[in-house]
Amino acid sequence: MTQQKRALITGITGQDGSYLSEFLLLQGYEVHGIIRRTSTFNTDRIDHIYEDPHKQGVRLFLHYGDLTDGTTLRRILEEVQPIEIYNLGAQSHVRVSFDSPEYTVDAVGMGTLRLLEAIRDYQHRTGIQVRFYQAGSSEMYGLVQAVPQSETTPFYPRSPYACAKVYAHWQTVNYRESYNMFACNGILFNHESPRRGETFVTRKITMAVAKIFAGKQKKLYMGNLDSKRDWGYAKDYVKAMWLMLQQEQPDDYVIATNETHTVREFLDLAFGYVNLPWEDYVEFDDRYLRPSEVDLLIGDSTKARQKLGWEPSITFNQLVSLMMEADLQALGCTSPNGHGSQMPHDIATVRQELGVLHF
Numbered sequence: 001m002t003q004q005k006r007a008l009i010t011g012i013t014g015q016d017g018s019y020l021s022e023f024l025l026l027q028g029y030e031v032h033g034i035i036r037r038t039s040t041f042n043t044d045r046i047d048h049i050y051e052d053p054h055k056q057g058v059r060l061f062l063h064y065g066d067l068t069d070g071t072t073l074r075r076i077l078e079e080v081q082p083i084e085i086y087n088l089g090a091q092s093h094v095r096v097s098f099d100s101p102e103y104t105v106d107a108v109g110m111g112t113l114r115l116l117e118a119i120r121d122y123q124h125r126t127g128i129q130v131r132f133y134q135a136g137s138s139e140m141y142g143l144v145q146a147v148p149q150s151e152t153t154p155f156y157p158r159s160p161y162a163c164a165k166v167y168a169h170w171q172t173v174n175y176r177e178s179y180n181m182f183a184c185n186g187i188l189f190n191h192e193s194p195r196r197g198e199t200f201v202t203r204k205i206t207m208a209v210a211k212i213f214a215g216k217q218k219k220l221y222m223g224n225l226d227s228k229r230d231w232g233y234a235k236d237y238v239k240a241m242w243l244m245l246q247q248e249q250p251d252d253y254v255i256a257t258n259e260t261h262t263v264r265e266f267l268d269l270a271f272g273y274v275n276l277p278w279e280d281y282v283e284f285d286d287r288y289l290r291p292s293e294v295d296l297l298i299g300d301s302t303k304a305r306q307k308l309g310w311e312p313s314i315t316f317n318q319l320v321s322l323m324m325e326a327d328l329q330a331l332g333c334t335s336p337n338g339h340g341s342q343m344p345h346d347i348a349t350v351r352q353e354l355g356v357l358h359f
Ligand SMILES: C[C@H]1O[C@H](OP(=O)(O)OP(=O)(O)OC[C@H]2O[C@@H](n3cnc4c(=O)[nH]c(N)nc43)[C@H](O)[C@@H]2O)[C@@H](O)[C@@H](O)C1=O
Pocket: 092, 093, 094, 095, 136, 137, 138, 139, 188, 189, 190, 191, 199, 200, 201, 202, 204, 221, 222, 223, 224, 225, 227, 228, 229, 263, 288, 289, 290, 293, 294
């Protein structure tokens, strides 16, 4: 009998955690996730795969814990005994990290160190090698030192969030080199989807456009429209995380589309999807500016394409359409362009793939 593959995910309730869980379940893994206790439910992105795990044969388990609580991380590690750990948990909002720098650095920087220490002791005691994925970020390039940015581009972080990610990145390298740990950094450029948090710029835009189209919102208040980002599709990016842990040797990889677009271009496509001119609806609000901005990000993912065989499955235009379609559907609207049938990878497909019948 082959041994059940078991993965542990921090940040399982987030966008990436939910896509990664689906992906790993489809690969036959038993998936364990760490969730923070909150007074309101925060599992909506995974409810469709979590409900009734035993009856449906879906092996997804949740544990209360927090990256700021090392004792619990150790306990969960002992209990779950995973072969792969994906560290996706974070206070991941760059703007918010300026307001809550200590918490952000504790969860993102120290949280990674706590996990690495727990794994180091666990490996030492049991002799079992755990493969570790660290969710790095293109924000680490900040004030970019080269264009495009690759694995060899020096970091120049421009926010408490990015500083903490740089710390976590180097600790991951350090544990790999000091303790012979199988630890990888994925340097992921922005990745979006219909499950993206509502305060990140892409989802904020697509939700607002859908509401404006439905007559439920009048204006959209925005910050800097000139910044450029390399935006990919989150579902593609979680596959890259897994691929990194399946290689013979641990290494660090940039995951990106290798294209860059301004926030203004995103607005143009999203409003264009429902045939509205964005200039009539968008207004400036300096609350959305950051004390220091990251102006331009564009990745060079050649290494991942060559070594992992990874590549993005959809274009920037398709990404905007996919997100627009999902937010229009959520409001019961049909897009005026009749793009509806092109929506790939929706939740219904995932449910079908998992063979789960009742939701
Ligand atoms: C890879 C990286 O990706 C994300 O970080 P981010 O790039 O900061 O993402 P965002 O969607 O918040 O901002 C993108 C750009 O859009 C500008 N912008 C204009 N107006 C608004 C606005 O109204 N809201 C927001 N949020 N941004 C705005 C804003 O100033 C910035 O230049 C996180 O997942 C992070 O965790 C991560 O690792």
